[in-house]
Amino acid sequence: MQLGIDIGGTHTDGVLLDQNNQLLKHNKLPTQPQDLTKTILTSCQQLTSNLTTKQLDRLVLSTTLATNLIVKEEYRAAGLLLIPGPGLNPDWYSYSPHAKILSGSIDHRGREVKSIDEAEIKQAIAGFIKNEVLNIGICGKFSTRNPEHELKIKEIIEDDFSEVENITLSHKLSGKLNYPRRVATTYLNTGVQTEQNRFISDIQTGLNKLNLEAPVYILKADGGTMSLQEAKNAPIKSINSGPAASIMGIFGLTEPSETSLGLDIGGTTTDISLFIGQEPIFKPKGITINDYKTSVRGLYNQSIGAGGDSLIQIKNGNLKIGPQRKGPAAAFGGPAPTPTDALVILGLTNSGDKEKATASLKPLAEEMNLSIQKLADRIITEFCSQIQNKINQMLTKLNNQPVYTINKLLTNNRIRPTKITGIGGPAKAIIPKLADRLNLNYEVPNYSPVANAIGAALARTTRECTLYADTSRDYYNIPELGIEEKITAEFNLKKAERIAKQKLKANLKNQTPEIEITNNQAFNLVRGFNTTGQIIEVTAQVKPGRRKLNAN
Template sequence: MWLGLDVGGTHTDAVIVNEGGVVSSVKVATDHHNLINSIKAAFTKLLEKNNHTNIARINLSTTLSTNAIVEGKTEKVGVIVSSGPGINPAFFSCGEQYHVIDGSIDHRGKEVKTLNAEELQRAVEACQKNGVKVFAAVSKFSTRNPSHEEHISDACTGADFITMGHRLSGNLGFPRRIATSYFNSAVWRLFNSFADAVEKNLADLHVKSPVHILKADGGTLPLSEARHLPVESILSGPAASVMGISALCNISADAVALDIGGTTTDISLYADGEPLVEPHGISLGALPTLVRSLATRSIGIGGDSAIRLSDGALRVGPERIGPSMAEGGSVPTLLDALNFAGNAHHGDTVMSKIGIEKLAQEAGITPQKLTSDAIALAVKKITDAVDSLLKEINDKPVYTIHEMLEGKVITPKALYVMGGPAHAFAPLMEKAFRLPVIVPEHYLVANAIGAALARTTFDLTLLADTERQKLIVPNIGINETCDRNYALEKAKKDARSYLMSHLKKMGIAIQEHDAQIVEESSFNMVGGFYTTGKNIRVRCQVKPAVEVHLHSGGGR
């Protein structure tokens, strides 16, 4: 059995799932000011009903870190960077204490200029004077040579926690590395006290199952690991629903999934049945990060999207002013329009009718026209967003002639719809997309199911430079020498075994075929007219997947 808990905007859902399907599910209101209380309540309710001795794993999808960052309720961080030549690093300033230290490392990982020890000392002192307790150490090309970050880290004496950029991801992207390291340190204390509370709560309930957190890429990370990588817990909500659909539906072709909620609709894509991963990392607000995620988009259309007239034009969303009038709100919403049009029969449909008719009168049109226009507008916003995400993914640049000529194009064959108004939207979507629409069973708790069944994911990049005889796997701290004959085949084997042994250390056993090589290249490096070595790059991952598929059958 697996337990999944998803902290949503209004509700916190928790489920226990086994191979046969959903064993038990509970729903409690989310208390934004005290998430741990909501989680506690959900656990208690769920576990008092069930024997929990054979729960294999508990997965939490929580908005804790995301909310703290968005609301600015984070700890102050000393961000110390070394940049070297390139774009002015002042552009990437973040945190209360941001210091740029002279020193540089080039694209091959060669130290071009040593760190300026005096500047570093002054920066650390300035941070300490300002009461900074957590730091972020980031250098350009630290994924090729982490020595400057290590040097900065060593200088931050007395710190409670230091994030070194190269431990977050093997990807390139100095500005992303700065932002991600900053966020990681900024939520570190908050996340750790949350983790303490979760562990205490489970201990009180005599639950001994391992606890994982859900990540934005639809995979999980042991809570003990997340304690030093708390940034990995951001924006996991959409991933929970994507994994939920994977678990509930037997997707084998290209597909689109829509999770239509109160305020937003989350769009995700599947290629040959597998959820699509965003290659560079997710953006939090306007800031791109190195946190791996699924390719999802969120648009401001949902059941509670307000319908309003603005300068004579009809508008649907993106604002949510309150619940629909059918649920006691004061402004008619998309759900009220669906009620009026007969697509839905939710709550107090009489109130929906009153609201729609009043607005239609103000607009000087019939209520029938008002609702059909509003619904058409909402449908168009969704179809436009799906089209633009598809275009973006299909137009994604490629770098080899082979990929250019053989490039895969995603052509959806089915549309999966979930969320509160799923059934009301299904026939509309079927018409708009001209695709078969499936509303999975248990679609109301699909998020929690997705969280429950998500498996651990991981990815690493191995780089070997046989001319410099260096081998590095930055995010797991491997920095070794390799010999001049080191070659791609060996690198692939090593990448797999590094990944497997790292997961083993975290208590996770995987099969060798789960460690998948997703990118591999070996370039001859030439000096003059002679080959001087090889530049080898291998990326290995455990892709997002669910423990079991529960497709006893999709709804409609």
């Protein structure tokens, strides 16, 4: 059996599935932002009350912790040790006020051009510690080709600076080039690591008290899972975990065989995704969060700050919905009017106290000189209009740039959705109205209020690695896995593909996923009209797949 728990900004949803992916139990609890662990453990306790410890195979968590820390800029101060080498403006990459540009460089083939200065490094670290900056990220421009400098700096820190709490090595986060993205990713990973590690430790302690011994995984931005150890080392990979859960939930509950929009209408936000055929749109170079372009591969989504519990105000005579949220809807005991209250008044939902909803909207209705009924109708119209505008902006942008799905680059494709699939609490009331405005078919599947938790429970492990080989220098390395080995001059592209698959599969230990090659290239090194070797680069990944909820 497997548990899936999605920790949203408003509610935490949980599901228990059996070995055949049938839904046995589900729950929905208010999220306690100041004590996420308590919310998760309460959900676990309710769902597993009749289970023995050995009946549970795994628990998958979708968490907004890292995302919220970054968006709200509440992460820890991060010290950056950057080794960009010559030719780049270091000001472009100094995301942190605590950044130090170090001497030393590695070239594009992984050769050391200039060694690092140990005294300079120690001086920089001592300065960080003096300013109480105890989390440090290290990023060399070509460390994916040769991580020697990053590893040496890490060794210096561990040997001489026990005060440092966490160290991030950029080559462990991504094996691909693009220095600006790698610096940003290293910076954010370093900043959120302390809180992520505390969260994971609290979860492990709480689960032990509940005698739940199943392995725990965190949902990543690409819709796959990672172990708790990987989540400790690379918390940045869990950004956009919530939107990924909604996309995987739609995957698990429907058959998106046509070009379709996915909408997850939550309490605070609405997340919009896009499916082409049976595949979601993908960001292979990396997703952007809070204007930081990262190297974190992820599923494409757009969010707006309007949900079922968003605050409704009147600004300059016009309705304003969101992005603030004061609490639950007034119909459920909350302090302020929300779109959910409008749904209650219009009879579009069977739950909630209509008198409380009416009382919350009355002052706004009087100010706008409207009846309560007409105001409620206008609120829903405005809510749908905000979502529609965001969808139109998204489609315009996507139709003017290269678009990727998980498996391929789409070219010359004009994206024209024919359907909307909606999930989330208000979906049954909102999606039909929105579909009518957009002239699209629609679907609101069963269990849509807990679709994100279902998506988490059904998610598979995903992993990617990049093998870089230089036959003239007799070596290859796989930076994400910390592997560097000698090779002979006979090493070729075919051998590189085989080794990349083998090493990735071995890293996944007891799992037996299908591994595929997504990138392979080789070019000759020529000197004096003679070929002296080859540069080979291969990317291997766990083949993306999906599992469906068994409705029988």
